[in-house]
Amino acid sequence: MRTVYFDHAATTAVDPRVFAEMEPYFVERYGNPSEIHRLGREAREAVDKGRAQVAAALGAADKEIVFTSGGTEADNLALSGFLQRFEPGHLIVSAIEHPAVMETARYLMRQGWEATFAPVDHEGTVDVDAYAAAFRPDTRLASVMFANNVVGTVQPIKELARIAHEHGAAFHTDAVQAVGAMPIDVDDLGVDLLSLSGHKLYGPKGIGALYIRRATRVAPILHGGGHERRLRSGTENVPGIVGLGAALTLAVAALPTEGPRLVALRDRLTAGLLASIEDTVNLGHPSARLPGNVCVSVAYIEGESMVLQLDAKGIAVSSGSACASGSLEPSHVILGMGYRAEEAHGSVRLTLGRENSDADADYFLEVFPPIVARLREMSPLYVKR
Amino acid sequence: MRTVYFDHAATTAVDPRVFAEMEPYFVERYGNPSEIHRLGREAREAVDKGRAQVAAALGAADKEIVFTSGGTEADNLALSGFLQRFEPGHLIVSAIEHPAVMETARYLMRQGWEATFAPVDHEGTVDVDAYAAAFRPDTRLASVMFANNVVGTVQPIKELARIAHEHGAAFHTDAVQAVGAMPIDVDDLGVDLLSLSGHKLYGPKGIGALYIRRATRVAPILHGGGHERRLRSGTENVPGIVGLGAALTLAVAALPTEGPRLVALRDRLTAGLLASIEDTVNLGHPSARLPGNVCVSVAYIEGESMVLQLDAKGIAVSSGSACASGSLEPSHVILGMGYRAEEAHGSVRLTLGRENSDADADYFLEVFPPIVARLREMSPLYVKR
Amino acid sequence: MYTDLVMDHFSNPRNVGEVEDPDGAGQIGNPVCGDVMRMTIKVDDDRITDVKFKTFGCGAAVATSSMVTEMVMGKTLDEAAEISNRAVAEALGGLPAQKMHCSNLAADALHLAIEDYLTKAGRSGDVAKVLGKKASS
Amino acid sequence: MYTDLVMDHFSNPRNVGEVEDPDGAGQIGNPVCGDVMRMTIKVDDDRITDVKFKTFGCGAAVATSSMVTEMVMGKTLDEAAEISNRAVAEALGGLPAQKMHCSNLAADALHLAIEDYLTKAGRSGDVAKVLGKKASS
């Protein structure tokens, strides 16, 4: 059976070239970078190189990069670590953040912080006026994700960062979905903190990084041996760091051709879906969105059913339905954009990547309409028109 | 040149059999375990299997295992996560804990907790009477490491756990150095929380686990998507988990032969060192110590110099000297045992493992005395007797 | 996640649709929550002679619906009333924990269909007798 | 961590030992802190004709000691006084940041030896002139 992986926003395969670079660091060059003997120094060099690669990819300095265990830890470090320096005050996060930011904001609220959840419009773009109006004298940090993981909408980060700075607040962006998929320059953007994760950009799982602008002071959230310039203790995940550096280097190099290619594939799939299936709406911004993100809501049927039926045809996709997420709640992102719960339940997300071709899109557009027809047949909500 | 790795307490090479099990999960079986399609389910099965393997190795139930990014995070989760449920009160940690516990205790003190650092004797064993006397009505947790990473001393964990329970406190042990090196059964020990780390037992870096006894309630320290039964958010490090499960299974199976073999090698090395170099003392308990740990203090010379000179001969070892650790402070473990700073500076640690042979010991015992002689020649502190 | 049997019932659901001229119909759930199940039955001599379902929901919702139709086909109303949501889950070889509550309501939908039949047949008085406390379980 | 030149000086240290009948000797550091350096010098016509060191300490401590002996051999006292700890580190191609302070004291030890020489030679008055503020740097 043909298999098509359309779930790159969930995770990506490690690029074989990346894996080849990581491989020696498991069994052979296994040193602990804290040790001063040869094996240790070799490992330290690998960590330094990985850091330089990540820094170069973001237009940052090496010292501004702290490695973490992934995107979630980077987000936690950005919010909790940065705010630890202050007496509890106020922070702003968008209403459609990933749980790694959202739940950290809720945790901070339990610690006495007040949070404003900045609203988004129907296309998932942060309402800039409402955002600007949310700042208070005691607002210490605003955090808005670069690109949304469900609907793909890309935010005007540069403008949002500028507004935060005008109000004397720092600015963090969760760029887990954007890094490697879009050009990013931290100085051009003017962000103070930026999170990324290896396994979203053809690197390994279990590694991520936080960019911390030079003058920005952050307290550690994991305490111990004082690794990563005291910002993140724990023996360095050397193969992970090697993989992240290599993956990001390759992703940035591929961007000029890969970006436009995915945009074309994305737009073809979205148009094909909307044309071939009635009562289907596009979710997210039509153009200011991740190159590889297709997200639609299909009326009368439920997301997990679609995911499983597509899986039976060899196609891997995701859904913002409650069932598919295992959370019992439909996607807060889609609800936050003003859609009804039914519409969130009926969402299906295709996230495209390197190995996807036009033939994959053809196959999907051939297979999906009959699945929808069959599920609608079965649905007590469906009324044929 | 012959190379000898005597730094297994710092980190171990991934066992090639372990790597072979991990390998498919990078490039091929790269699914995100949260996804319900085939690749996701395959990844979920791998995570479940890894968890079952770790649980089996400790005599625990699957649900009692939470994966973390390493030993440091496991220690942080044990202390901060467990104590988060309480109003600030009192905790006890031993005076010779790894920084992952020590610095977390210090962090908690900044949050309003009081801590007692339970003293150890000259051999590094916790003074049980002083420990028992330290409990207060508001003592919530005692944390004593299973085996020390510098001097190898093994603590009477079962007794220490019992005493904690008698005082109504929970008990955590940092078993990062012990798991895989000594038989461990959480029920026999009676511990409530136990930390371990993959890269110390021939598994990969960047993965660890915390055992949490069924009735023990712990709050997460990393917030997000609610993975690991809400205790540790972040996309699971699937190859890391596969590697940890496989490595621990192999380590436990090898214990009955590997333990005694290392004890013999350890004792031979220690005896040889003390016999061939005057003014050298053994550090740590003579018998209640890790099978692979040799630790001595060599008078008049400094640890980093020894490490570098041995490195030039192909031998990788470690030292508790200030220079070698990069911390500017000599090992708090050796100082905590009542030795002077000079003695700590002169410490050298050999930690043996699977690939070490008698020939390695011979080579070391041949190479080391002339190095000491040369460094002593150079030392302004040395007075020939 | 799902057992093979769940996947089989999801992929090849039995008795999908609406029976013609149903003697009883029951619907449970709410699209807001993500699961809606509708059961229609034909009853002859207090025996279920036909049953069909329509379901909006996840794999577990579809599979439990399909399974319950197989379980009650040809059964007496009393026997059908005995079938609990839990029994359906067990017949499927178990369901993931998070699916046990919201997506496992097919037996309830069936009981509502039986109640509807009895009410329409002018036997409201039998509802409590046949369904006992189960009607609201 | 260390440059090749540091490792070379550490592995093959130049001028180890004590000069016989030294004209001046200087010692700095403390075993508690992990670094002790001792310099002994021979002086002829205000020129250093021989210099040797003994050092207890890490690689950087040994290498800076060795390097400073090479740098001052044959130099006048004034020239030797000009050499700072920083200059020694630079001559070695740099040192790791955490080694710059505690392990980089070899020039100071040398200055103490010069001071000792001047004092013993009854020229205490010259100390300030030769070493300037450097004696205590």
Ligand SMILES: Cc1ncc(COP(=O)(O)O)c(C=O)c1O
């Ligand atoms: C936008 C966003 N932020 C954070 C994360 C968390 O990253 P990780 O899974 O590496 O912890 C993800 C993905 O899971 C994401 O899509």
Ligand SMILES: Cc1ncc(COP(=O)(O)O)c(C=O)c1O
């Ligand atoms: C006793 C002990 N605890 C904790 C740790 C920290 O583990 P990790 O390096 O996996 O974070 C180590 C090793 O570094 C250790 O030896």
